[in-house]
Amino acid sequence: MSDTLQPLSIRSAQGEYRVDFPESIDAAVAAATALPNVVVVADSAVAQLHQHPLRPLIEARPCLLLQATEATKTPAGVMETWEDRKSTRLNSSHAN
Numbered sequence: 001m002s003d004t005l006q007p008l009s010i011r012s013a014q015g016e017y018r019v020d021f022p023e024s025i026d027a028a029v030a031a032a033t034a035l036p037n038v039v040v041v042a043d044s045a046v047a048q049l050h051q052h053p054l055r056p057l058i059e060a061r062p063c064l065l066l067q068a069t070e071a072t073k074t075p076a077g078v079m080e081t082w083e084d085r086k087s088t089r090l091n092s093s094h095a096n
Helices: 025-034 044-049 051-060 075-089
Strands: 008-012 015-019 040-043 063-066
Touching (some): 040 051, 044 063, 063 075
Antiparallel strands (some): 008 015
């Protein structure tokens, strides 16, 4: 029997989406780094907790680190935060 979790379908007020469970953080980083035009949007606490394995992805792609509040958990909240912070939190600075 495999220890790998099967994909999960989530229904929320924003719509339905699929959650995949990679074997490891390294596998998730490798898959995301290989995709073109990826922008990383991450919970700042999670990014700090997993800073070593996430570093290649965060250094390779534009990154927006968010505090995971109710306001930032919606697509509209992410876009609002993106517009507010893109000049100071994206590209090479990767400020927390």
